Amino acid sequence: MDNPMQRRTFLSRAIGVLAAAGALPLVKAQTSSQASEALPSFTGPQANPYWNGVNPFVVYPQKLPLLRLTDRGIQLETPRQYFRTAFTPNEAFFVRYHLDLIPNSIDLSSWRLHIEGNVEKPLTLSMQDLLTRFKPVSVAAVNQCSGNSRSRFQPRVAGGQWGNGAMGNALWTGVRLMDLLQEAGVKPGTVQLQFQGLERGPGPEGKGSNAFMKSLDWNDPVLQECVIAYQMNGEPLPMLNGFPVRLVVPGKFSTYWMKHLTWIRALTQPDDNFWMAIAYRIPDTPRGNTTPADVAAGKVKTVPIGNVNMPVRSFIVDPDGSSKLVVGLPVEIRGVAFSGYGRVTRVEVSLDGGKTWRVAQLGEYYGPYSFRTWSFQWKPTQPGRYTLAVRATDEKGNVQPDEPVWNPGGYLWNRIERQDVVVGTAS
């Protein structure tokens, strides 16, 4: 580590001697650019100011280097640069498990999808059955963790300290949930459908630490759109994203998108397991917003996060602040936007931190639940410091707010995103 410094000192001395002789100009001391230094190992108690969480890059099977939040259970965040395109590559797609006993290897000769509970005819389906007996369908849909951007919260809350990268968009191909349920014949008296995959933990039976299960109401219209996906962007699902099949619930947060889906149960009583009754609940308030004081006072009534769709969001992917921009040189400000409530109809960009807004150009439309890319051509005419901002509007008229949200789970963040940039002179 000391070597370069010694060399530099020697060099400056040598050059200094020559300079003194009038041969060379003097050399200024080196200043490091921020981009070559590591981020801190944690942020807080203030909000995380970075786009991604501050965690290190690590490599997992079937994955490019991703940002490690935790390694058992596994939680990996997608780096910002993979959001330049509408579809997120499988090998960069984020990973979020709750428990540590997850499959390393699955034998499709013995794996079966079970449909059971309050049904006329329980089904046991092999991968072959899913591939041959049911009509394949595809849907482009954003899978976003309920706690995406949790590290923005003030005051900070415990939980996975995601930046913005706990999300991804894929083309999901598989069979309609309703096609399977039709064959099984769901009986009257069913109130919920429970989904369970191969995610288990060492905790005692009946506790949340033993098994991960989620349920959707039988009368929820989203069931009509649910797909049991065996393909992701035209490829088998990576193991860490739910091989062999996962549930796709368009417009809803990923907590319902059960990975390694193996059991579907028609329930006659509401699911009271930990992951429904205690975890993944939001205040029953506008935006799920509340205060630490109201929580402490026991004033907050909560509902499952599945009662709402994902609020409208947009993200600046480029420029990312890793280098200076050049005055007079056009730069493409670009990123993605989506809403769980349907098509993104408008994306606006601000060059002055949100004071004034200009309409950005929207990329191709892949369906109401997909990422939509957007771009805005900007030619900075004055050197200086700028704060870029972006906000999206969806077809229901929802506009991204500039007010933060707070709840104890760290859910539903969708505040307007900003990016500071520095523009240098060209002469």
Add this chain to the structure above:
Amino acid sequence: MKRYYWMLLVLLGVWVLAQDSSLPGVKEAGSYTQGSLGQVLQPLPVTNAQPDGVYGVGAWPLYTPELADGPGKELVMGYCQVCHSATYITMQPPLPAATWEAEVQKMIKTFGAQIPDEAAKQITAYLQAHYTPETRKP
């Protein structure tokens, strides 16, 4: 002898040129230092898989950072890591002492962690001694 002086001058010239900050616009060049951002190895492709129904990816890698040294560290590593790696602690932002107390109680009461009272006290004290806004160190 004169020839050697000449060669030495050329070498010195090349060396000076390589470091020459008088090149048009070059403010700094030829500067290297030990990388602080780390490197990771590429994964090997699946070369010996059988064409059967088994789809495996091997063991999941662990990347667990070291916990802060102090009394109670062994208890944390023993009890907490029954269900999850200690990375769940280091990943958190600095959390108030009361939050750590609540987290430990949640693990016991809600998740069913089998931690004796005395150990739970020491685990809580350890977390409060190293991972609050007042005590957390980089």
